[in-house]
Amino acid sequence: MNSALQKRIEKARKLIDEHDYFRILTHYDADGICSAGIVARYLLTKGKRFHVSFFRNVEKTKILKILKNEENAIITDMGSSFVDEIKGNIIVIDHHKTSRDNDEVVHINPHLFGYDGATDACASTLAYYLVDDPTLASYALAGIFGDKQYLNGFKGLNQELIKKLSLKVERRLVLYGNILDAIVYSTEPFFPGLSGRRENVEKLLESLKIPSSKDVESLTDEEKIKIGSYLSLNLIKESRAPSAGRYIVDVDINLGGSIRYLTELIDSAARTDNQSIALSYILGEDAAFEKMELLRKEYKSKVIKAIYKILENHFENNHLIYFFVEDSYLTSTVATIASLYLFSPDNVVISLYRDKMLHISARCSQKIGKKIHLGDILREISQSLGGFGGGHSVAAGATVPVDKEREFLSLVERRIEKSLS
Ligand SMILES: [Mn+2]
Structure with missing residues (x-):
């Protein structure tokens, strides 16, 4: 690990040492739970108190409101996207792509230190480096597996962690x-x-x-x-x-x-x-x-039912396959499975869920991820339609007003077509 990142982590440890209570805000998925869990367990062993809240989406307004009322906070697996809007005793442990930084909080994001947050470290990896407790290693690894960072071999800080703990990858x-x-x-x-x-x-x-x-x-x-x-x-x-x-x-x-x-x-x-x-x-x-x-x-029973439905019923264009799911929690899971196991790796897979808004989850193979950045594409297009989105090159999400569905799909299709042909 490079010394600049090491320094940030030490700064975070020092902040934790100085206070007795922390509000922990985290993303709801495996990496979110594991990174928050690792930090919470660390606080517990140090005799400190905490209160953990999970978020489905990065609900900035809600999060900023909570932070206003808290003396000390730790945000994991999210936070980099609004890091320049917060200040105080706050530690942000995130790995989503960013170039934003802020000295008024302790911001730990691999992208700022020469690592790729899509492959080299997830939030749980970083949380582990913060607590440095081998009894919590399995949760760091569960975060890494949860974010699919084992695909194509462990890299960067993930690889360092495995080496440091002398773990056998089988x-x-x-x-x-x-x-x-x-x-x-x-x-x-x-x-x-x-x-x-x-x-x-x-x-x-x-x-x-x-x-x-x-x-x-x-x-x-x-x-x-x-x-x-x-x-x-x-x-x-x-x-x-x-x-x-x-x-x-x-x-x-x-x-x-x-x-x-x-x-x-x-x-x-x-x-x-x-x-x-x-x-x-x-x-x-x-x-x-x-x-x-x-x-x-x-x-799993729910996921399997959804997959049989998708196999029967999906839309297909040149480089794009998309389908609808009936449960919002299925959107990203099914997109991942469809991209890895159901369809050709030459396609971008998009999974959609409709409520008051249209929720989008997109996945592609690493091969296609070298030519396009799904996170950037989804962010730009969703913002142009009055929504929001972003993510990694091979895995991204977005939300747009439900009446923008056709426009969204045709814009994405055009962007992908242009980049891949
Ligand atoms: Mn993550």
Whole structure:
């Protein structure tokens, strides 16, 4: 880590040492929960008090109002976009693209120090460097996995963290627990015809002579190869993402259990509006684990239902695929899954949800992300239509007035077409 960033982090530690109570404001997703949880746990061990609030969107007006009434605050996984509008005893730990900075608060963002916040560090990585407590490492990793920063290898501060903790990055079958449930509830990868189709999975296991009561961890090597190759074949044959088959074995880290699985649990709590259950687990409440497992099944069932609908019903243009979802929490999850596992990596995938506003979540492959910056595109277009948005090169979001739907889509289509042809 470079010394300028190190200095900022020390400044943040000093600010924490000087005060007894902090209001913590964070984004609601896995990286948001983990970064806030890491910081909260740190405060707890130092005998300090805190109050955590989760935000679905960066609701600037609401956040500024809260900050006005707080002496000390820590904002994680957001905040950089309005950092020049705040001052006081505030620590901002964010990794979203920015060039804004402000000496009147402690602003920790990798973009200001020569790192790329899309690949080199997420909020949880930075929170970990702040607390430097190996017992909290699994949550830093869950944040990294949650923000998909393991794709194409760990880089920057993420890689440094893994080295510092001497962790072994392995490749494994990305299924967990009971083999039958593992396939039935799998969304990453999503197995067309098997995910959400219990009877089909039962038949498959029977034909492969694998007892459906077995746990993935207790399968013999031969059984693992049998089921693994069947499933990757299923992906190659049934999915339109030719590379989807390779995801059946993927990167994981074993640190008191699979980090990928822990990430799914925290993410499911986040997306069923049970952020506090995941937070309580990070704070040491072991019983929350089982609750998260139930929430995972509940959430995965919803996601799977939505995916079958999308496969039947989506709109397709040259480099753009878009579809609607019926639950606002599904918008970004389903966009990610569709981009990785359902459609060709030559497409930009856009997931839409309508209420009083149109909520947009866009994803593309790293390959396309080298030619276009979805965050910039969505920010510019949404702002021109009276909305807001932004994000990373390969993952972004926006919100525009619902009557601007057609205009929004045609502007995005034109921008993408222009950049990719
Ligand atoms: Mn994040």
